[in-house]
Amino acid sequence: MKIAWLGLGLMGSRMVRHIAQFHDVHVYNRTASKSEPLKEICTVHTNIKSCVKEADVVIMMLSTPDVVEKVFVSDVLPHVKEGTIIIDMSTNLPNLTTKLYTQAQEAKLHWVDAPVSGGLGGAQNATLSIMIGGDQSIVKRLMPLLELMGSKVVYCGSSGHGQHTKMANQISVATNLAGLLESMEYAKHVNLNAKDVLTLINQGAASSWQSIHNGPLLVEEDMNPGFILAHFLKDLRCVMHEANLRSLHLPIVEKITSMVESIINEHNQDLSTLALVEYYRCNNPK
Numbered sequence: 001m002k003i004a005w006l007g008l009g010l011m012g013s014r015m016v017r018h019i020a021q022f023h024d025v026h027v028y029n030r031t032a033s034k035s036e037p038l039k040e041i042c043t044v045h046t047n048i049k050s051c052v053k054e055a056d057v058v059i060m061m062l063s064t065p066d067v068v069e070k071v072f073v074s075d076v077l078p079h080v081k082e083g084t085i086i087i088d089m090s091t092n093l094p095n096l097t098t099k100l101y102t103q104a105q106e107a108k109l110h111w112v113d114a115p116v117s118g119g120l121g122g123a124q125n126a127t128l129s130i131m132i133g134g135d136q137s138i139v140k141r142l143m144p145l146l147e148l149m150g151s152k153v154v155y156c157g158s159s160g161h162g163q164h165t166k167m168a169n170q171i172s173v174a175t176n177l178a179g180l181l182e183s184m185e186y187a188k189h190v191n192l193n194a195k196d197v198l199t200l201i202n203q204g205a206a207s208s209w210q211s212i213h214n215g216p217l218l219v220e221e222d223m224n225p226g227f228i229l230a231h232f233l234k235d236l237r238c239v240m241h242e243a244n245l246r247s248l249h250l251p252i253v254e255k256i257t258s259m260v261e262s263i264i265n266e267h268n269q270d271l272s273t274l275a276l277v278e279y280y281r282c283n284n285p286k
């Protein structure tokens, strides 16, 4: 297949390598320098029009709902051929997803939502969980392609259901992360050894992806971006948006959203989500 890939950030730059081994892949990134390392295995474009115009499939791995909508409506939709499948692998609003799906349909295109979970390690090692929404007949055709990037590739239902599943996933990520930070904060204040506490957590009922993968980084104070605070806040706001549409009360997400907002006001939003630890440090000086 001829595939156009838009978005070579932390995730996209790793994921695209797995499909470039098997398909004719064309890439575009707003910051052109990020395309450079891929020029041996992909065709690099300096504008979206030339990147997408011959594509059978366009994959977007972009930052926010606003960016996905703008790139699709202004730069992709006018230039792709009829029948092209658009896959949005960014974490996006379910509500916007169904709107873009309809817009795509009206233009005789297909829209599939396929957000991912598993972090930079998952992107690097092609072990992502991929949550898919859209027309089942189209999704069926895409399975072999998506399986090149993930080890758990699951059809979740009609358009928007991949993103809804990702919203549920992010609620769990947020609560697990905040729980880990809160328990480690307690451990610090009663003078326990952080490494020992973490080892025990990871061997017992409190273990989670966050404690296993982010726990050691927390102990080492490594706040380098994997999943950045800005995207974490974007995801929490997407969850709150969908919850508000349904008058759904999510008290823990609400609290964590305000914690992340207060941290972003004072710190670099490009730090990893672990920088949420600063919330505890500001409020519990030791």
Ligand SMILES: NC(=O)c1ccc[n+]([C@@H]2O[C@H](COP(=O)([O-])OP(=O)(O)OC[C@H]3O[C@@H](n4cnc5c(N)ncnc54)[C@H](OP(=O)(O)O)[C@@H]3O)[C@@H](O)[C@H]2O)c1
Pocket (backbone or CB within 6 Å): 006, 007, 008, 009, 010, 011, 012, 029, 030, 031, 032, 034, 061, 062, 063, 064, 067, 071, 089, 090, 091, 092, 116, 117, 118, 119, 120, 226, 227, 228, 231, 232, 235
């Ligand atoms: N990082 C993770 O662990 C992780 C895990 C699961 C899901 N996600 C989700 O996956 C998506 C990508 O994450 P990431 O970590 O790869 O983000 P990232 O490193 O910030 O990359 C974002 C991408 O969007 C592009 N972009 C931003 N604004 C743009 C604009 N106005 N026009 C065109 N392109 C624009 C960026 O281009 P430039 O290079 O020019 O800035 C870059 O290619 C996000 O929706 C995120 O929530 C991330």
